[in-house]
Amino acid sequence: MASLIARVTSTSTRAPLARLLTSPLGLDVWEVGADHLVLQADEAQAGRLQAMGYDVEQLRMTEQYLSAFATDAAGYHTVATLEQDLRRLAEAHPEIAELHEIGRSVEDRPLWALRIGERRGSTRKVAFLGCHHAREWISVEVPYLLAEHLLQTSSSEPVQGWLQQGEVWVAPMVNPDGHEYTRTENRLWRKNRRRNRDGSVGVDPNRNYGYMWGTLDVNTSSHVPADETYVGPRAFSEPEVRAVRDLVARQLFGGVLTYHSYSQLLLYPWGYTSEPVEDEADLGEMRELAEEMHQLIKGVHGTTYTPQQSSQLYPTAGDTADWTYGEYDAPSLTVELRxxxxxxxxxVLPPDQIQPCWEENRPAALHFIDHVLGRPAR
Structure with a gap:
C-alpha cells in the first residue's frame, strides 16, 4: 500500500492532536508543532485519521519525497567508511586516540567508540553518541566531525587543556544494522534489525534503556512490535543498547550528549513525564546549558534550535538522556539536528547541509565539553 507524508491538524474538540501522541495508534510521527503534526502513514491510516475527525493534508507521497531529497548520498558515511575513517583518526594520533569496539549489533556488526585524551583512566569524561535511529544520517556526521576537529586541534587551546585533564568518547553510529538497511533497502527505516516473535522487525534503541522503561504505552513509546517506537520485550534487550550501557557503566561519564534528527531542538530530561526534574540545581544546570548552546548555535548561521524539556516534544520512556541522567546523575542532552x-x-537532509549543520553545532559541542571537563569536579 502506498504511503504518504501528511500534515495533520484538528479544529474539533473530539479529535485533539495530543491523542495522536498519547494513544497507541501505530503512527510514525515525524514532527510536532503547536497546531499540527507531520507523520508518515499509509492510505488506510490516513483514512482512519480523517474518520476520527482530523484534517489530513497530503504533503507528498513518500516516493515523491524520496525522489526529491534522497538523490545523493555523497558525503555521508556508510558503516564501512565510518570504520575506515575512525581507524584513520586513531592511527594518525596514536598518542591521544584509541578506537574501541564496545559491542556487536544484532547482525554482528561492531560498534565503535573513539576515546580521545592524553590520560588513561581520567575521572573526567564526556560522551557523544549518534545514530540510535537508522534514518537519521546527519546524526552520524556531526559527532564524527567533532572527533576529527578535536584531533586536528589537539595541540591548541582550549582543546589541549581538555585532553590533558580528561577524555572525550565519541560513538557516531549506535545502530549500524539499521543504518546499513537504510542504504540498501528502506531509506526511512528507524529501528534496529531485531527479528520479533510476531514476525515484525526492529526495536527502537532509544526506547530500550532501563530508566522508566516500559512505563508508557503510547504512540511514541509503543509495546506493539511492528510500531516504529517499539520499546522491546524488556529493558536492555538489544545488544546495541547493552553496548552503550556497559560503556557508560565503565567510564562513568560526567555528561552525555546524543544526536538525533530532525526538528532543531535542544532537549533535556525528563521524557517519560511532563513533571520537571526534581532536583532544582540539576534542572537549572541542564536548562542553562541548553540555553547557552542555543545561543552559540544561532550565532553561527542564525539557525534556531529551541531548548525545551523532552516531553514537550512528545512522551518517551526508556530513552538515552533520561537513563544517563536518571541512573548516573550526568547532565544529559539530546540535540535534534537540521x-x-x-x-x-x-x-533526508541534503548532503550540502552537512557542513553548515556541523559548523553551527561545533561551538555548542565544544561548550558541552568545557562544561564537563573544564569545570570543578562534581
Whole structure:
C-alpha cells in the first residue's frame, strides 16, 4: 500500500492532536508543532485519521519525497567508511586516540567508540553518541566531525587543556544494522534489525534503556512490535543498547550528549513525564546549558534550535538522556539536528547541509565539553 507524508491538524474538540501522541495508534510521527503534526502513514491510516475527525493534508507521497531529497548520498558515511575513517583518526594520533569496539549489533556488526585524551583512566569524561535511529544520517556526521576537529586541534587551546585533564568518547553510529538497511533497502527505516516473535522487525534503541522503561504505552513509546517506537520485550534487550550501557557503566561519564534528527531542538530530561526534574540545581544546570548552546548555535548561521524539556516534544520512556541522567546523575542532552521541517528534507537532509549543520553545532559541542571537563569536579 502506498504511503504518504501528511500534515495533520484538528479544529474539533473530539479529535485533539495530543491523542495522536498519547494513544497507541501505530503512527510514525515525524514532527510536532503547536497546531499540527507531520507523520508518515499509509492510505488506510490516513483514512482512519480523517474518520476520527482530523484534517489530513497530503504533503507528498513518500516516493515523491524520496525522489526529491534522497538523490545523493555523497558525503555521508556508510558503516564501512565510518570504520575506515575512525581507524584513520586513531592511527594518525596514536598518542591521544584509541578506537574501541564496545559491542556487536544484532547482525554482528561492531560498534565503535573513539576515546580521545592524553590520560588513561581520567575521572573526567564526556560522551557523544549518534545514530540510535537508522534514518537519521546527519546524526552520524556531526559527532564524527567533532572527533576529527578535536584531533586536528589537539595541540591548541582550549582543546589541549581538555585532553590533558580528561577524555572525550565519541560513538557516531549506535545502530549500524539499521543504518546499513537504510542504504540498501528502506531509506526511512528507524529501528534496529531485531527479528520479533510476531514476525515484525526492529526495536527502537532509544526506547530500550532501563530508566522508566516500559512505563508508557503510547504512540511514541509503543509495546506493539511492528510500531516504529517499539520499546522491546524488556529493558536492555538489544545488544546495541547493552553496548552503550556497559560503556557508560565503565567510564562513568560526567555528561552525555546524543544526536538525533530532525526538528532543531535542544532537549533535556525528563521524557517519560511532563513533571520537571526534581532536583532544582540539576534542572537549572541542564536548562542553562541548553540555553547557552542555543545561543552559540544561532550565532553561527542564525539557525534556531529551541531548548525545551523532552516531553514537550512528545512522551518517551526508556530513552538515552533520561537513563544517563536518571541512573548516573550526568547532565544529559539530546540535540535534534537540521532541518526544521519535512519540507526542508526531514530525515533526508541534503548532503550540502552537512557542513553548515556541523559548523553551527561545533561551538555548542565544544561548550558541552568545557562544561564537563573544564569545570570543578562534581
Amino acid at each position: 532541518p526544521a521541517s519535512a519540507l526542508d528534507g526531514g530525515f
